[in-house]
Amino acid sequence: MKTTELPRWATGFVLPILNLLSALLVAALVIHLLGESPVESMQILINSAIVNPEGLAYTLFYASTFIFTGLAVSVAMQAGLFNIGAEGQMYVGGLGITLAMLAFDAGLPAWLLIPAGMLGAALFGGLWAFLPGYLQAKRGSHVVVTTIMFNFIAASLMNFVIVKYMIPEGEQNPASRVFSEAAALPPLNAWFPVLGDTPLNISFLLAIAALVIYGVMMTRSEWGYKLKATGLNPHAAHYAGVRISRTIIVTMVISGALAGLAAVNSVLGSTHYLSLNFPAGAGFVGIAIALMGRQHPVGIFLSSVLFGALIQGGFDLSLEKPNIPQETFIFIQGLIILFCGAMENFYGPAVLKLINLTKRN
Amino acid sequence: MEDLHLASIVVSTIRNAPVLMFAAMAGLFAERSGVVDIGLEGKILASAFVSAAVAYTFQNPWYGIAAGIGVSVALAMIQAFVSITQKGNQLVCGIAINIAMSGLTFVVAQFFFQQGGRTPDLGEARLTDVILPGSAALENIPVIGWLYGHVIGGQSVLVYLAFILVPIVHWVLYHSRFGLRLRACGENPHAADAAGVSVERTRYLAMLVAGVLCSFSGAYLAIVQSGFFLRDMSAGAGYLALTALVFGNWRPLYTVLGCLMFGLFGAVQIQLEGVDLPVVGRIPGSLIQMIPYVVTVVVLAGLMAKSVAPKALGKPFVKSR
Numbered sequence: 001m002k003t004t005e006l007p008r009w010a011t012g013f014v015l016p017i018l019n020l021l022s023a024l025l026v027a028a029l030v031i032h033l034l035g036e037s038p039v040e041s042m043q044i045l046i047n048s049a050i051v052n053p054e055g056l057a058y059t060l061f062y063a064s065t066f067i068f069t070g071l072a073v074s075v076a077m078q079a080g081l082f083n084i085g086a087e088g089q090m091y092v093g094g095l096g097i098t099l100a101m102l103a104f105d106a107g108l109p110a111w112l113l114i115p116a117g118m119l120g121a122a123l124f125g126g127l128w129a130f131l132p133g134y135l136q137a138k139r140g141s142h143v144v145v146t147t148i149m150f151n152f153i154a155a156s157l158m159n160f161v162i163v164k165y166m167i168p169e170g171e172q173n174p175a176s177r178v179f180s181e182a183a184a185l186p187p188l189n190a191w192f193p194v195l196g197d198t199p200l201n202i203s204f205l206l207a208i209a210a211l212v213i214y215g216v217m218m219t220r221s222e223w224g225y226k227l228k229a230t231g232l233n234p235h236a237a238h239y240a241g242v243r244i245s246r247t248i249i250v251t252m253v254i255s256g257a258l259a260g261l262a263a264v265n266s267v268l269g270s271t272h273y274l275s276l277n278f279p280a281g282a283g284f285v286g287i288a289i290a291l292m293g294r295q296h297p298v299g300i301f302l303s304s305v306l307f308g309a310l311i312q313g314g315f316d317l318s319l320e321k322p323n324i325p326q327e328t329f330i331f332i333q334g335l336i337i338l339f340c341g342a343m344e345n346f347y348g349p350a351v352l353k354l355i356n357l358t359k360r361n
Numbered sequence: 362m363e364d365l366h367l368a369s370i371v372v373s374t375i376r377n378a379p380v381l382m383f384a385a386m387a388g389l390f391a392e393r394s395g396v397v398d399i400g401l402e403g404k405i406l407a408s409a410f411v412s413a414a415v416a417y418t419f420q421n422p423w424y425g426i427a428a429g430i431g432v433s434v435a436l437a438m439i440q441a442f443v444s445i446t447q448k449g450n451q452l453v454c455g456i457a458i459n460i461a462m463s464g465l466t467f468v469v470a471q472f473f474f475q476q477g478g479r480t481p482d483l484g485e486a487r488l489t490d491v492i493l494p495g496s497a498a499l500e501n502i503p504v505i506g507w508l509y510g511h512v513i514g515g516q517s518v519l520v521y522l523a524f525i526l527v528p529i530v531h532w533v534l535y536h537s538r539f540g541l542r543l544r545a546c547g548e549n550p551h552a553a554d555a556a557g558v559s560v561e562r563t564r565y566l567a568m569l570v571a572g573v574l575c576s577f578s579g580a581y582l583a584i585v586q587s588g589f590f591l592r593d594m595s596a597g598a599g600y601l602a603l604t605a606l607v608f609g610n611w612r613p614l615y616t617v618l619g620c621l622m623f624g625l626f627g628a629v630q631i632q633l634e635g636v637d638l639p640v641v642g643r644i645p646g647s648l649i650q651m652i653p654y655v656v657t658v659v660v661l662a663g664l665m666a667k668s669v670a671p672k673a674l675g676k677p678f679v680k681s682r
Contacts, residue, residue: 030465034472082452131658141661144399144452145607148600149654149661156651164645284460291453327467327478334461342443342454 003355010351016292016299016340018347023335030331034323044320045313055312057189057198061265063301063308064200067207068262069286070304071214074295076143076255078218079247080231085132085147086259087283088154089125093260095158096124097267098166098176098274105180113182118264125260126253128154133252137245143252151283162276176274185269203265208301210258215297227251259283281330285311288333291341307333370628372511376586378617378624379523380405383578384602385609385616386530387571391437393534393611394567395547395560395673396444399455400436401575402599403462408433408579410466413480413590414473422488422584429576436462437572438565445564448677459599467592478592480583487588488517517585519577526574531613543567547671550678560678578602597654604657611671619660626653 006015028038048055069086076083100120104113132146159174166176185201218224229237230247238244266278285307292306293299314329339346384401391398408429416425436458443454467478474480493514499506534540542563545553550560578598583590601623609616630649637643 030468034468082456084456135658135662139662141658141663144456145600145603146658146661148597149657152597152654153651153658156647156654160645160647163647287456287460323472325468325471327464327471330464331461331468332464334457334459334464337453337460338439338443338457342449342451342457343447344449346447 003352003359006348006352007355010355011348012294012296014351015344015347016294018351019339019344020292020336022346023332023339026335026339027328027332031324031328036321036323041317041321041324044317045309047313048316049309049313053194054196054198055316057195057200058312059305059308060204061198061200061269061308062311063304064204064207064269065262065265065282066285066289066304066307067211067300068258068265069282070289070293070300071210071286072255072259072262072283073286073290074293074300075214075227075258076251077290077295078224078231079227079251080234081133081136081248081251081255082144083129083132083147083252083255083259084144084287085129085150085256085283086262086286087279087281088147088151089128089256089259090262090279090283091154091158091277092128093121093125093256094263094267094274094278095161096120096122096260097263099124101179101183101268102176105183108182110182110184110186114185114268117183117268118261121260121263122257123260125263126257129252129256129259130249133249133256136252137248155277159276162274166274174276175271178273179268183268184272185264187269199270201265201269203269206261206264207304210261211297211301214300259286262286281333284330285333288336288340291337291344366632368507368511370625370632373628373631374621374624375512375516375520376624377627378620379520379581380578380586380598381602381605381620381623382523382527382617383574383581384599385605385620386526386613387573387575387578388602388606389530389534389611389613389616390543390567390574391571392606392674393547393671394543394564395550395671395676395678396441396564396568397451397455397675398440398571399452399603400440400458400599401455401578401602402595402597403455403458403460404433404436404572404575405579405582405595405599406459406466406593407436407462408576409583409594410470410480410579410590412576412580413483413583414470416486416584417480417483420486422483422486425486425584426577426580429580430573431576433576433579434569434572437568437575441565441568444677445561445568448679451675451677463593466590470590470592480590483584483588486584488519488585490515490517491521517581519581519585522577523581527613527617534613539563539566544671546678547673550673550676551681554678554680560680564678601653601657604660607670608660610669623653623656626656 031038031041049059050056069090072086073083097117097120100116104116128150132143132150135141135146136143162174167174168177185203187201189195189198226242226247229242230244234244262282267274289300289303289307293303310329314326318325384405388398388401411432412425412429415428416422440454440458443449444451470478470480491514496510496514499509542553542558545558546560546563554560582594605616605619605623608619630652633644633649634646
């Protein structure tokens, strides 16, 4: 019998892999045109990001940030909202952490200080997403454009706040003062010395916990059900008694809070101070991760590790091959969004045909 | 307050607006046909880079503009393929193009020119301003000399093109057969289909026009306004153009008013920098930069105008059987 719908293993596994390979193939072509060997570049990348244990630690360090931004975009996407603003929400989240640190880091012990920082991050990130959510729910202003605008506004605002209020006296560098020792997230190399002197820290474990909570909430809770119903068909959900505007606003706030939490790893896990443009595009990587991982916790994890590896390996690659700067990976990110997001069913008909062919024989 | 020169605000409003006007008119064609064009930003950036690079290499601005059209149309066709043929998510596709172009323009600029993602100054290859005959003779007459020499005259060809295109776009949209079909596809594609109009073909054509128009925006930015390409130089112009579209209720004349409004904010912004204002004092540059984006949010919140989008906007057309 002929199948007209693709089985789950095909939509959940085969298609994403084919899409990812297409994106990487285009990237390889561009690298070839830049006069470098794609195969050799791939080897450098894998060696630096996965084989070398210190490199792997960096890969997982970046992945911890990306899991949070990926979750932020995914939660919103499940409710049918395309949150492009994770970048700005993470940036403002960093301000929340910094304010908490500047206020308390002299007195509080680490076990109180770090939760205070996380609270500040989630609060500020969530607040930054509240207005776009509110405007979408109550005024019908499209969340895509408002969140993009909020990214620009966040960039200007943070520039203003950091330069005007944060720079310690006598310093020139546009950054806040360094926080006290107690504010540093415990690094994982205390337990695994093989990781070497890397910033990989407990926020990796926090990220895994967040993935689990997200998975449970989405599949097992009433709230997750309402959220997904809103995303799939707001009219039907409304008819079934879901309060649409409330769901939209709450989802955006949670999404923003998750994006804000992504700042914890960068600010408290690595730099220990607030600096200009510290998110460095992690919010946009979150979009690619959510689309590639199909908003599934396992998918988000795997895509985050892949992007962590691309960033870490890409850094070493740019040192060895000046023709492949770090920005190449912004391009690859765009390609992945294009193939895994916009053209997700590109190979659908072909795979379906193939399945039907094998069935007939 | 005497630092705020009205004359230079008027002139720089006229010079700021074309970037947004070309992009907004491109978006007008795409969106009135039912395709969301979030990818304006990426197309502006790509055509800005290609125009600057080609104009510099051949020392000829016209080659630059032609190459810009090529790359912008190519991107528009990718968008059309994804949105129309593949029936994929149009928002995601646009964002993908914007992110990809932000990276690729830097990489290619670095590869060819090695100046940190910048092209060299265009110098002679920049498009020169048109000096109307008799400008010099009228120069000394107050108001009229300025109006003739610096507002009506003394602009680049692309500025004239931007303003000439407004009535043309209006006519095409409301008085031509193509415009009628285009609007039908954006409002009710099934009705258009039943009347024998090919929705796919019309939308492809609309995207083609959008690609051409959007390329002028990038070319203007690079070879008229700046005289070089700089990394991420579009700085949200594509999104501002979309907002002008919302502000103008997807109608050409009002949309252009929206573009002029944003151009005016840009002009005032430059004037405000480093000036002591009464009451508030000196406003820091980083806060002034925020103005157009805040205005955008206010416009989108419907606080300045109530607008209704084309009904089928963003929805892929599936032929009913």
